[in-house]
Amino acid sequence: xxxxxxxxxxxxxxxxxxxxxxxxxxxxxxxxxxxxxxxxxxxxxxxxxxxxxxxxxxxxxxxxxxxxxxxxxxxxxxxxxxxxxxxxxxxxxxxxxxxxxxxxxxxxxxxxxxxxxxxxxxxxxxxxxxxxxxxxxxxxxxxxxxxxxxxxxxxxxxxxxxxxx
Amino acid sequence: xxxxxxxxxxxxxxxxxxxxxxxxxxxxxxxxxxxxxxxxxxxxxxxxxxxxxxxxxxxxxxxxxxxxxxxxxxxxxxxxxxxxxxxxxxxxxxxxxxxxxxxxxxxxxxxxxxxxxxxxxxxxxxxxxxxxxxxxxxxxxxxxxxxxxxxxxxxxxxxxxxxxxxxxxxxxxxxxxxxxxxxxxxxxxxxxxxxxxxxxxxxxxxxxxxxxxxxxxxxxxxxxxxxxxxxxxxxxxxxxxxxxxxxxxxxxxxxxxxxxxxxxxxxxxxxxxxxxxxxxxxxxxxxxxxxxxxxxxxxxxxxxxxxxxxxxxxxxxxxxxxxxxxxxxxxxxxxxxxxxxxxxxxxxxxxxxxxxxxxxxxxxxxxxxxxxxxxxxxxxxxxxxxxxxxxxxxxxxx
Numbered sequence: 001x002x003x004x005x006x007x008x009x010x011x012x013x014x015x016x017x018x019x020x021x022x023x024x025x026x027x028x029x030x031x032x033x034x035x036x037x038x039x040x041x042x043x044x045x046x047x048x049x050x051x052x053x054x055x056x057x058x059x060x061x062x063x064x065x066x067x068x069x070x071x072x073x074x075x076x077x078x079x080x081x082x083x084x085x086x087x088x089x090x091x092x093x094x095x096x097x098x099x100x101x102x103x104x105x106x107x108x109x110x111x112x113x114x115x116x117x118x119x120x121x122x123x124x125x126x127x128x129x130x131x132x133x134x135x136x137x138x139x140x141x142x143x144x145x146x147x148x149x150x151x152x153x154x155x156x157x158x159x160x161x162x163x164x165x
Numbered sequence: 166x167x168x169x170x171x172x173x174x175x176x177x178x179x180x181x182x183x184x185x186x187x188x189x190x191x192x193x194x195x196x197x198x199x200x201x202x203x204x205x206x207x208x209x210x211x212x213x214x215x216x217x218x219x220x221x222x223x224x225x226x227x228x229x230x231x232x233x234x235x236x237x238x239x240x241x242x243x244x245x246x247x248x249x250x251x252x253x254x255x256x257x258x259x260x261x262x263x264x265x266x267x268x269x270x271x272x273x274x275x276x277x278x279x280x281x282x283x284x285x286x287x288x289x290x291x292x293x294x295x296x297x298x299x300x301x302x303x304x305x306x307x308x309x310x311x312x313x314x315x316x317x318x319x320x321x322x323x324x325x326x327x328x329x330x331x332x333x334x335x336x337x338x339x340x341x342x343x344x345x346x347x348x349x350x351x352x353x354x355x356x357x358x359x360x361x362x363x364x365x366x367x368x369x370x371x372x373x374x375x376x377x378x379x380x381x382x383x384x385x386x387x388x389x390x391x392x393x394x395x396x397x398x399x400x401x402x403x404x405x406x407x408x409x410x411x412x413x414x415x416x417x418x419x420x421x422x423x424x425x426x427x428x429x430x431x432x433x434x435x436x437x438x439x440x441x442x443x444x445x446x447x448x449x450x451x452x453x454x455x456x457x458x459x460x461x462x463x464x465x466x467x468x469x470x471x472x473x474x475x476x477x478x479x480x481x482x483x484x485x486x487x488x489x490x491x492x493x494x495x496x497x498x499x500x501x502x503x504x505x506x507x508x509x510x511x512x513x514x515x516x517x518x519x520x521x522x523x524x525x526x527x528x529x530x531x532x533x534x535x536x537x538x539x540x541x542x543x544x545x546x547x548x549x550x551x552x553x554x555x556x557x558x559x560x561x562x563x
């Protein structure tokens with residue numbers, strides 16, 4: 001199924017609002033999806049016999065920079081029977097305060113491999129995933145302060161009272 | 166001040182461990198346990214000899230690859246990719262370089278000889294990585310000799326790659342637009358000599374380990390991974406093929422010169438037990454070594470005949486002076502030694518430094534299936550399962 005057909009299929013199933021845009025300038029086109037619909041979209045794409053995106057290659061957290069004030073998540077899906085690939089993107093505006101992390105729905109119920117990937121995005125970007133079974137830090141220690149891959153992250157001078165050079 | 170809902174999962178975890186400590190036993194395996202192949206800590210909740218739950222703790226080897234990649238140019242990042250899966254460094258740089266070349270639009274201009282050199286060194290490196298997987302798996306189960314044999318043979322490959330690149334394990338050999346240097350004079354002959362030497366050694370290894378009744382008893386029907394679970398957990402490489410799916414990106418995507426080469430894709434057939442057990446995963450790696458040898462032979466054939474070295478051949482001739490891809494996102498995937506290795510680039514079109522690089526490491530996914538595989542197994546079987554996954558912590562933690 002081509003990129004356009006997938007877009008039409010999703011609009012037919014979930015209504016006009018599900019696709020909020022597309023990026024077709026690069027080598028791989030990407031579909032911008034409404035964040036609250038991402039779990040349903042993934043479930044549909046996985047279960048529909050015409051698309052059958054059964055393999056989740058990766059989940060990437062993205063910080064679009066301090067001026068843009070946006071955080072996003074990029075999903076790379078692959079279909080084993082059809083040998084096709086698809087990129088989905090969701091994003092939301094956020095003020096970067098630690099009280100109010102950017103929040104998206106978790107797709108762990110659809111792909112179990114999303115579990116560790118969402119933990120990684122939470123760990124390094126501070127992106128919170130609603131309904132995730134176990135959203136702890138994964139690569140950094142549990143008591144780490146801040147989210148290192150954010151563009152405004154400053155390396156701490158002290159770690160547990162020890163000066164870091 | 167952070168919102169209390171962000172700490173819920175952590176508190177639940179502490180509570181689970183505290184509860185388990187009163188009813189069952191909590192046992193730490195690692196981070197310095199030899200069978201974890203690096204610094205992996207497995208927290209086991211056990212009921213006698215039975216493992217009720219495994220909680221993997223990773224990150225001991227986290228070296229901020231993605232943070233580094235955001236502050237260095239593409240070319241400067243290549244040495245860091247070598248340190249991801251440090252047992253198969255060539256395959257990592259190959260994937261990274263291919264992604265950058267496609268973004269630059271120069272992937273079709275790379276000279277054929279360079280492409281064949283790349284595939285040759287990648288396949289040699291894959292053999293070396295699988296030899297470690299097999300050797301250390303033997304030692305996990307209690308067979309010491311295969312480990313020594315595998316390391317003896319791997320040393321030949323290390324020596325050859327050192328000859329070509331100047332480094333034993335972390336090569337920085339494949340560059341954007343070419344390779345560091347042409348192969349040294351006499352490399353092809355030495356490599357052909359190695360292939361002739363190595364083939365009978367594989368037969369010996371099979372006699373010693375693959376068909377060994379003790380080894381089969383320890384691995385057959387242990388840690389069976391059904392295909393649907395493997396796909397849902399994003400497993401790839403020998404892990405997915407061990408579960409019986411013919412899925413090899415060298416064939417599916419047909420990148421580099423792989424479409425011109427002949428090789429087969431071995432899959433798990435359940436010969437000794439169920440499809441997708443530890444023995445199947447092990448056997449897939451053994452068979453893959455044979456296929457890689459076949460590829461190496463074909464590459465050598467081409468490199469010695471129609472793509473013979475000439476005095477005026479410059480492997481750096483297509484190397485771009487300045488690497489600034491136009492503004493776009495690109496996800497490249499290729500078949501590393503452990504499975505689907507992917508890099509996701511976000512370029513802004515102005516800078517030589519990418520705004521975001523994400524590494525999709527195969528071991529990360531393959532390891533995430535461990536809690537599922539290890540439910541209700543014996544502790545001794547857990548060692549067999551961990552060994553059969555064949556992860557490299559450098560890649561898991563990045």
